[in-house]
Amino acid sequence: MSRYQSLTKMCLNNWHYINEKLLRFHDNINFFTGHSGSGKSTVLDALQIVLYADSNGRNFFNKAAKEDSDRTLMEYLRGMKAVQENNEIGYLRNKNFSSTIVLEFKDTETLKYQSIGIVFDVDVQTNDINHMFFRHKGELEQGIYREDGRVLSISELKEHMKINYEAEDFYFSRTNEKFRNELYGSYFGGLHPKHFPSLFKRAIPFKMDIKLEDFVKNYICTENDIRIEDMQESVAQYTRLKRKLEDTKNEIAKLTEIEEQFNKYTVIKDQTLQYQYNLDKFEIESIERKLKVLLDKQTEYAKDIALLENSVLTLTNQLKELRKQRDQVIISIENSGYDHLERELTSLNQMLELLYGSKSNYDKVANRLQDWLKIDSLNLSVKESIERFSNYKAEPDDLKQIQSALRETKEEVQKNKDLWSAELLEIKRQYKEVSDQVDLLKNGQKAYPPYLTKAREIIAEKLNQYYKKPVQTDILADLIEVHDETWLNAVEGYMGNNKLSIVVPPEYVGQAMEIYRKLDQKLYYKVSVLDTEKVLKDVKPILTNSLAEEIVTSVDYVRAYVDSLMGSVIKCGRIDELRENKSSITADCILYQGYKLQHVNPKNYTEYAYIGRSAITRRLRQLEAKAEELDKGMQPLNNQIKEANILLGYESFKEDMDSYDKLLQEILTIPVREKQKEEYSERIKELKEKKLDEWLLKRQQLEEQITGINKLKDTGMIDLSAKNHEVENMKRQILELNEELVQKQQIFSSDGNKDEAFNRFMEAYAGRRNDIIKSILYNKIQESKEKAEEEYGALLSERENYLKSYAFRGFSLTAKDNEEYSGLLANLRSDKLSEFTEKATEQAKVAVYHFKTDFIFKVRDAIKEVMQQKEDLNRILAGLNFGKDKYKFIITKNKGEEGRFYDMFMDEDLEINPYELTGQVKNQMNLFSIHHENNYGELINELINLFMPPENSDAKALEEARANMERYADYRTYLSFDMEQLVEGMPPMRLSRMLSKNSGGEGQNPLYVALLASFAQIYRVNLKPSAKRRPTPRLVVLDEAFSKMDAEKVGSCIGLIRKLGFQAIISATNDKIQNYVENVDKTFVFANPNKNRISIQEFERKEFGELLTSESGSDA
Secondary structure: OOOOEEEEEEEEEEEOOEEEEEEEOOOOEEEEEOOOOOOHHHHHHHHHHHHHOOOOOOOOOOOOOOOOOOOOHHHHHHOEOOOOOOOOOOEOOOOOEEEEEEEEEEEOOOOOEEEEEEEEEEEOOOOEEEEEEEEEEOOOOOOOOEEOOEEOOHHHHHHHHHHHOOHHHEEEEOOHHHHHHHHHHHHOOOOOOOHHHHHHHHHOOOOOOOOHHHHHHHHHOOOOOOOHHHHHHHHHHHHHHHHHHHHHHHHHHHHHHHHHHHHHHHHHHHHHHHHHHHHHHHHHHHHHHHHHHHHHHHHHHHHHHHHHHHHHHHHHHHHHHHHHHHHHHHHHHHHOOHHHHHHHHHHHHHHHHHHHHHHHHHHHHHHHHHHHHHOOOOOHHHHHHHHHHHOOOOOHHHHHHHHHHHHHHHHHHHHHHHHHHHHHHHHHHHHHHHHHHHHHHHOOOOOOOHHHHHHHHHHHHHHHHHHOOOOOOEEHHHHOEEOOHHHHHHHHHHHHHHHHOEEOOHHHHHHHHHHHHOOOHHHHOOOOEOOHHHHHHOOOOOOOOEHHHHEEOOOHHHHHHHHHHHOOOEEEOOHHHHOOOOEEEEOOOEEEEOOEEEEOOHHHHOOOOOOOOOHHHHHHHHHHHHHHHHHHHHHHHHHHHHHHHHHHOOOOOOOOHHHHHHHHHHHOOHHHHHHHHHHHHHHHHHHHHOOHHHHHHHHHHHHHHHHHHHHHHHHHHHHHHHHHHHHHHHHHHHHHHHHHHHHHHHHOOOOHHHHHHHHHHHHHOOOOOHHHHHHHHHHHHHHHHHHHHHHHHHHHHHHHHHHHHOHHHOOOOOOOOOHHHHHHHHHHHHHHHHHHHHHHHHHHHHHHHHHHHHHHHHHHHHHHHHHHHHHHHHHHHHOOOEOOEEEEEEEEEOOOHHHHHHHHHHOHHHOOOHHHOOOOHHHHOOOOOOHHHHHHHHHHHHHHHHOOOOOOOOHHHHHHHHHHHHHHHOHHHHEEEEEEEEEOOOOOEEHHHHHHHOOOHHHHHHHHHHHHHHHHHHOOOOOOOOOOOOOOEOEEEEEOOOOOOOHHHHHHHHHHHHHOOOEEEEEEOHHHHHHOOOOOOEEEEEEOOOOOOOEEEEEEHHHHHHHHHHHHHHHO
């Protein structure tokens, strides 16, 4: 047997449910057994932490037992108990502590030992974990890394090693990768730091439900480490340059479109400026012409104003002389007294007019007071006072007596009217109620109280809604008839309000009562609902000759209620018979009940009679008689109210007494003032008969002359004012025109070329009116501006489209000039385009070089390596027989879509230096025109594009792109994997087609053969002994390894493990123990009965066989 490193011991301190344990392993086949959950995975996970130099364990903890396990390092270290019902987590270790896992290996040739392990320090308060990997020469420490009953901490262990070992005999590190490289490279004979952990992790929870192709791909062919980022940068740089080149061309195209559109806009804008120049010059010349006209007109108006001023002065002098003459005549008239008399007479006439108006108002009041003289009830003295008032002889006492008497009389009449009106209103209300009931009765309806009909409607509607169908809802009086009308009044009177009960069938009465309970108590307290269900259950026999015998009904529950109510009331013909019964009644409604005799309320069988069909006819007769009686009672009241209204319309004499007295005194002065008027008129007549008429005529003539001259003067003044106003307007207009002219001349800049265009325009429109020419220019300017706006809008659209892609330029969107855009266009055309073209050409070569060296060659090398690995494995498998079978790995070009890239990777023509090539940009992504590029250029382009991350994508798209890159960066993507079964005398058979048909142990055989062959390759089992290197381990760990095999197959598999020289740890539950016990060298029995302490017992083959034999004997 060749030399290897044998796992001899394992030390566990404070690991899960193990406080302290030392395991001793056999050099060959070790067997872990026990119930599920007994702790087998706990030991295997500890073993893996050290072998992988992985202090986390997240990717392999408990995977052998449960694929989706989420067990953590802290749970292992502190010994987490099962989660309690209250979701609280408990731990075995609740104080700060340390843990150690140490493996002891022996060189099978030199018999020298090495110990490799890890120590953890745990702070339970903060849940912090510190760790350190270590290795030291020799066997495990005798104290198994404990002192004084506790585990050594990191610092204590370091100090211990420094004291007890030479510097070259120990090593420790807190860094996983550093310790792993030291472990695999220096001590484990150069194990591959990636391939070994990958295979070992997959082998432990070995799954049989995997496709053969995936098995070979994942277990036999390890992943390659191609960093796509190494070649992505150069490809990305080329892509960026190419995009920059394309972008530059696009930018030049967009800038060219902007410049062309700007030129169109400039032409229209210049045209607009010429039209504006024409208009400005035309307006200046128009203003100058207007100024000349106004100045000429101003000179003419100055002459007119001088003539008018002379004329007005002459008329003013004439008026002065005439007014002097008129004033002398007026003085003469005033000295005669005529004017004074005229004024006094005028004033007296005005006074008389007012007095006669007051007399008219007084007479109207007196006439209206005459109506009161016809009222007999009015006191005679009051009537005499009214007479004196009418004859203008009333004294203040008369006025007071009239006013007081009229007020008291009207108040009495108003009081009586209010009483009559109230009485009439009540009669009308009763009449309306009677009329409404008559109308209902004539329509065949009983005049039930409104609250009753409303309650019945509500209950019926709610029942219909509840039961989703109509429910019969009646009033009791409608369901019964009286057999003999002799007893009708007695029945009506005795039943009283009971006959108005609401009745529904028994099956609905419960819900009906619930509805009634929710009705407004204030509105419906008089309403009742008959419990038809209960009364029907409580039927009692009636007495002979009872009032109930008179009732006829077809409804059983109504019959039951009537019998209950009146079945014990006996009908009697005489008063003396009444006392012979406990409850009795006569036809004329005398009731004996409760040891007392009384009349039944008549309203119950008159106004409130509702029973039977004849109730309508009886009630109609009663109501019509009452309506006639009420109508007769209204007429006298109407007459009395009418008479009261007439009297209340008489004069009220409400004014203040002083006003009536003052009015009377003024009327009495009228004769005196009439006499005075006659005297003034006589004196004026006498004055006119003297020389006064001549003076009056002279005054009139002078007034007429003055008036005439005044008119002439006023006309002259108006004309003069108008002329002066016009001159002022002219001055203002001249000032405004001069200001406007100066303003226009200041902003107007004469241009010879534009003047020529202006002259041509004016010649073209010679003979047209100025306003027409101006209108033409305005229209042309407007049209030109609109066209310019359109072109400017198109320019903005071009610029906006440009800036969407090139916002970083920071150019103005609305600039009226195009300097920024034109300058950039010139710059891009002259320099940037050629610069980017040259850079893209050079970078294409760099990108291709990196793509080949960083990707294509690495994939090619990986494929070559796996092909060589396949040959090595097949050489190992050629020497192994599994019964009569042998196996062989088959790795070929992928039969799927990805296989089309295989020949590109493996073509020998790929060896080309791209720096020796030349070419244009448009051909660079085709890469080369050589033989290889002719065949695979498109595929290379496709792969390059696959490794470029998409631009402007969301996280999901980037993740998908990333996954796609990783798939195509894996050399296994381009290969297909299979195995062949070789049976002597038969053609080879592909296992991928066979295994799907055979799910038993036979189907697992080739997978185990392939797995063990992979371990043989990883451990370099076939390396020549002469090769100078440290020996590798030969440890293989398999959990539930042969679950579907019988004992014979298990023996064959374990025999193959022995033949290959592996040291194995095989794990299985104890129900399969018989399949293993004869084939293993040492057995470890695990138990964890209380789920908080793991026990492990070790048995050599002989010991365990004897134990099983003795147990079998005792069972027998």
